[in-house]
Amino acid sequence: xxxxxxxxxxxxxxxxxxxxxxxxxxxxxxxxxxxxxxxxxxxxxxxxxxxxxxxxxxxxxxxxxxxxxxxxxxxxxxxxxxxxxxxxxxxxxxxxxxxxxxxxxxxxxxxxxxxxxxxxxxxxxxxxxxxxxxxxxxxxxxxxxxxxxxxxxxxxxxxxxxxxxxxxxxxxxxxxxxxxxxxxxxxxxxxxxxxxxxxxxxxxxxxxxxxxxxxxxxxxxxxxxxxxxxxxxxxxxxxxxxxxxxxxxxxxxxxxxxxxxxxxxxxxxxxxxxxxxxxxxxxxxxxxxxxxxxxxxxxxxxxxxxxxxxxxxxxxxxxxxxxxxxxxxxxxxxxxxxxxxxxxxxxxxxxxxxxxxxxxxxxxxxxxxxxxxxxxxxxxx
Amino acid sequence: xxxxxxxxxxxxxxxxxxxxxxxxxxxxxxxxxxxxxxxxxxxxxxxxxxxxxxxxxxxxxxxxxxxxxxxxxxxxxxxxxxxxxxxxxxxxxxxxxxxxxxxxxxxxxxxxxxxxxxxxxxxxxxxxxxxxxxxxxxxxxxxxxxxxxxxxxxxxxxxxxxxxxxxxxxxxxxxxxxxxxxxxxxxxxxxxxxxxxxxxxxxxxxxxxxxxxxxxxxxxxxxxxxxxxxxxxxxxxxxxxxxxxxxxxxx
Numbered sequence: 124x125x126x127x128x129x130x131x132x133x134x135x136x137x138x139x140x141x142x143x144x145x146x147x148x149x150x151x152x153x154x155x156x157x158x159x160x161x162x163x164x165x166x167x168x169x170x171x172x173x174x175x176x177x178x179x180x181x182x183x184x185x186x187x188x189x190x191x192x193x194x195x196x197x198x199x200x201x202x203x204x205x206x207x208x209x210x211x212x213x214x215x216x217x218x219x220x221x222x223x224x225x226x227x228x229x230x231x232x233x234x235x236x237x238x239x240x241x242x243x244x245x246x247x248x249x250x251x252x253x254x255x256x257x258x259x260x261x262x263x264x265x266x267x268x269x270x271x272x273x274x275x276x277x278x279x280x281x282x283x284x285x286x287x288x289x290x291x292x293x294x295x296x297x298x299x300x301x302x303x304x305x306x307x308x309x310x311x312x313x314x315x316x317x318x319x320x321x322x323x324x325x326x327x328x329x330x331x332x333x334x335x336x337x338x339x340x341x342x343x344x345x346x347x348x349x350x351x352x353x354x355x356x357x358x359x360x361x362x363x364x365x366x367x368x369x370x371x372x373x374x375x376x377x378x379x380x381x382x383x384x385x386x387x388x389x390x391x392x393x394x395x396x397x398x399x400x401x402x403x404x405x406x407x408x409x410x411x412x413x414x415x416x417x418x419x420x421x422x423x424x425x426x427x428x429x430x431x432x433x434x435x436x437x438x439x440x441x442x443x444x445x446x447x448x449x450x451x452x453x454x455x456x457x458x459x460x461x462x463x464x465x466x467x468x469x470x471x472x473x474x475x476x477x478x479x480x481x482x483x484x485x486x487x488x489x490x491x492x493x494x495x496x497x498x499x500x501x502x503x504x
Numbered sequence: 505x506x507x508x509x510x511x512x513x514x515x516x517x518x519x520x521x522x523x524x525x526x527x528x529x530x531x532x533x534x535x536x537x538x539x540x541x542x543x544x545x546x547x548x549x550x551x552x553x554x555x556x557x558x559x560x561x562x563x564x565x566x567x568x569x570x571x572x573x574x575x576x577x578x579x580x581x582x583x584x585x586x587x588x589x590x591x592x593x594x595x596x597x598x599x600x601x602x603x604x605x606x607x608x609x610x611x612x613x614x615x616x617x618x619x620x621x622x623x624x625x626x627x628x629x630x631x632x633x634x635x636x637x638x639x640x641x642x643x644x645x646x647x648x649x650x651x652x653x654x655x656x657x658x659x660x661x662x663x664x665x666x667x668x669x670x671x672x673x674x675x676x677x678x679x680x681x682x683x684x685x686x687x688x689x690x691x692x693x694x695x696x697x698x699x700x701x702x703x704x705x706x707x708x709x710x711x712x713x714x715x716x717x718x719x720x721x722x723x724x725x726x727x728x729x730x731x732x733x734x735x736x737x738x739x740x741x742x743x744x745x746x747x748x749x750x751x752x753x754x755x
Contacts, residue, residue, distance in 0.1 A: 155663045159616040188663050188695060189628045193621055217694075224694055225628045469644045470599020 134161065137168055145174035150183035153191025162194045169201055177202050182213035187221055195222075196230045258466070265384070265462050272385040273392060288390040295356040295391075296398030300405060303351050307406035310343060311335050311413025319422050328422040332432035335414035336407075340437060340445045344406040346493060349452035352399055353485035357460035360391055361481035364464025365474040373465070388461045392454060399453030400446040407445065448496050452489050459484045508535045510666060510698050511556065516565035518548070518555035524563065525551045527724045531717050533666075538692055538699045538712050540732070543719035544747065549702040550593075552719065553670055556700070557590060570665060586614065589664040593671045595655030597643035603630070603654045604639035610661045629657040633687060649680035653687070660691065667691075669701040673708050685711045706748065718744055 134157065135149040147165060169177060179195060181187070195211065202209040214222065222228075241247070276283050315331050322330055364387055367373050376383045411433055418424040463477040463484070511533035519525040525548040533539045541549050554560045556567050558574045558581050567574040569584050597606050607626045611617065617625065630636055633653040643651055652672065659667055672688070673681035685708050692699050703709060709716060709732050716735065718728040720743055728735050728744045736748035746753055 155615065159621075162617070162621060189625060189632070190615070190617075190663065192628065193617070193624050196624055197621060221694055224632065224690070226631055230624070230628070469642070472600040 133164065135165070139172070139174070143175035144178065145169070145172055145176070146178040146180060148180040148183060150185075152186040153184055153194060154186055154188045155190040158190035158194055161191075162197055165194065165198060166201060169198065173205060174207060176208035176210070178210040178212055180212050181215070181218055184215070184218060187218045189221075189225055192222060192225050192227060195227065199230075261466065262462055265465065266458060268382075268384045269388055269392065269458055269461075272382065272389050275385060276389050276393070282385070283393065284386070284390050288393050291390050291394035292398050294359070295352060295394050296402055299352060299355050299398075299402060302355075303348055303402050303406050304409045306347060306351065307339070307344065307409040308413040310347060311339065311410030311415075312417055313413075314338060314343075314410070315414035315417035316421070319417065323422070328418070328424060329428065329432050331414060331418055331422060332411075332424070332429045333436040336411050336433040336437050337441065339410040340407045340441045342445075342493070344410060345403050345445045345449040345452060346489060348399060348403045348406045348449060349456060349489045350486055352395070352402065352453065353456045353460075353482055353489065356391075356395065357456045357481045357485045358478045360457060360460030361463040361467075361477045362474055364461055365467035365477045368465065368467045369470060369474065383465075384461075388457065391461060392457045395453035395457040396450055399456070400449045403446055403449035404442075407442070444496075444500070448493065451492055451496075455488045455492060456485045459488060509533070510535045510570055511700070512568040513556065514566055514568075516552070516555060516567060517563040518551050518560060519563060520551075520560070524724065526555075526719065529565070529719075529725055531726065531729065533698060533700060534715075535665075535698055536692070536696050538688065538701065538714045540709055540713035540716040541700065541702045541719065542704055542709055542716055542747070544704065544721065547719040547721045548724070549704070549719055550670055553668060553700070553702050557588060557668060558584065586662065587665045588668060589659030589661070589666070590668045591652065591655050591659045591670065591672060593674055595643070595651040597651060597654055597658070599643050602640050602642055603635065603646070603657075606643070606654060607658045607661055610658070614662055625661075629661060630654075632660075632691070633657045634683075648675050649677070649684070652676065652684060656684075656687070660695075660697070663695060664697070666698045666700060669699065669703070671703055672701060673703060673705045678707070681705065681708060682711065688712055706750070718747065 134151045135147050138146045138148070140146070145168075147168070149161075153161065177198060179198065184191075199209045211222075242250075314335050318334050319328060319331050322328055322334075364373070367387070373383050373387075376386055415426060415429050418429045419426055460481040463481040467473045467477045509532045513532070514530050516529040517524060517527045518529075529552065541552060543549050551560070555562050556569075556574065558567075558576075561576055570587050572580060572584050574581065574584060597603070598609075601609070604623075604626050607629050608622050611622050611625055612619075615622075626639070627636070630639065633656050635650060635653050635657065638646065638650065638654070643654065646654060656667075669688070672684055676684065688699055688701070689712055691697055699712070701708075701712065713732050715730065716728075716732050717726045718735070719725065720727040722743075727741055728739055732748070735744055739745055739748070745751070
């Protein structure tokens with residue numbers, strides 16, 4: 124396939140004439156396999172000699188492709204930069220054809236693909252601000268259409284896509300249960316263990332039960348569950364809708380007369396609204412179990428005493444408050460996940476960004492909403 | 505022009521999971537020819553193409569490209585991939601890169617040319633497919649026909665010996681489709697590239713094909729081979745006649 128040359132035998136001859144001109148007689152192939160080496164060698168020859176004119180004899184060239192043409196273009200450019208003349212002689216008919224196909228004569232100017240010009244700082248800041256503003260507008264618009272869709276489904280329960288909702292419930296809730304349970308169990312274990320170190324000094328071991336149960340049901344249970352759901356399901360919602368968006372499936376829904384929000388978001392919203400609180404209850408339960416194990420095995424408490432203390436500490440309001448929070452978390456995780464999905468434009472990279480952004484925004488929102496709940500409780504409760 | 509065999513397919517059986525789509529398929533593709541694989545929808549054209557370029561492992565039989573067996577051996581496959589270029593149905597341009605970057609990617613990876621020279625090559629490649637001036641566009645900013653041409657420029661970035669086309673005219677208007685056919689012929693004539701095209705567009709077949717094989721879903725194999733004009737006028741096979749004359753199967 125490659126030409127007759129090897130690394131030590133050069134596939135060209137150089138001759139010089141009396142008025143400072145230089146001639147390369149190239150033989151064999153000038154193609155993709157040897158263009159890089161040929162270009163380097165010939166350029167070095169020209170730079171060494173700085174001839175007044177350069178002639179390339181193509182008589183013995185058997186095959187020339189665009190990479191071979193590249194060599195000629197670069198030599199021509201080198202000569203024109205140095206103010207010398209450049210000639211091609213004896214191109215065969217095939218080679219002449221190739222050169223005209225590639226528009227060789229017009230290829231004199233160096234090529235640089237200017238990357239998309241980046242405008243000055245102020246323009247970029249302005250652009251970014253406008254982008255943020257329109258994102259915010261879309262987010263509000265989207266929140267509105269989600270609320271409308273939800274209202275529509277409440278008024279017409281028959282329009283809910285039942286099977287889709289149930290399968291989303293399974294993916295969000297049932298499939299997420301093992302990891303939620305495991306993490307909560309370990310959280311309970313760690314909390315009991317850490318607090319026991321302090322409480323033991325006061326002989327107040329029994330309050331480990333209070334601490335674990337109260338902290339988990341009020342704060343950590345809902346938050347941990349929501350973060351896990353955001354990572355598992357919020358990202359999945361964004362990726363699913365984003366992929367549908369770039370493959371025009373969302374457009375198809377729209378032209379078939381479906382409201383994409385109602386069709387895609389409402390089942391997810393209902394699923395999250397039901398499953399996140401249930402997962403949270405499981406999370407509370409497993410954390411208490413974790414605390415119980417530390418209490419019984421390390422703190423000389425009986426299981427009965429631990430459970431009794433837990434029940435004494437917890438009020439129904441605490442559990443309800445945590446469940447209420449987790450329901451709100453579920454709504455916002457779904458909202459942000461779907462929002463980011465619908466914001467996808469372009470290609471695969473955009474789907475990746477949307478997925479990342481869905482998780483990050485969800486976690487941010489979870490913390491913000493949790494603070495809001497704390498403030499409400501402080502002044503109202 | 506030498507009539508060396510560049511692709512040899514022998515007793516190939518391909519399919520997905522349990523389903524055998526094609527069985528006992530054997531044919532040769534000669535150097536420098538425009539070879540078309542045709543047949544109705546669902547007859548396994550694209551599956552055959554995927555089997556030929558090693559995207560799906562065959563159940564049985566073998567494919568030799570330029571004497572090398574297309575096997576699951578990765579090193580050997582890489583060697584084969586240097587000799588072939590593939591234009592996918594949706595062009596498969598990388599959405600996060602500009603057109604120029606898409607075309608430059610294999611050139612930067614497999615040659616030792618300096619960056620300015622890569623730019624010159626990219627410009628020539630895009631000139632060949634009439635896409636000058638679109639270097640900095642993202643694929644999402646191109647029309648369907650332009651994407652195909654950009655995909656073609658990328659497929660032939662390293663001047664492969666064989667170019668594979670999966671449904672090149674799918675989704676293109678007749679004029680753009682005819683232009684693409686002309687481009688295929690021009691590249692075939694000027695670069696001597698062997699072209700293997702999967703299509704069911706009759707006009708395209710008559711415009712470019714030097715030799716065709718026709719696949720059939722029922723027989724799961726080749727039902728005709730040869731010159732398309734001859735097959736249209738003289739084939740005795742009912743399925744072949746129907747295909748070339750656009751007759752509805754009423755049986």
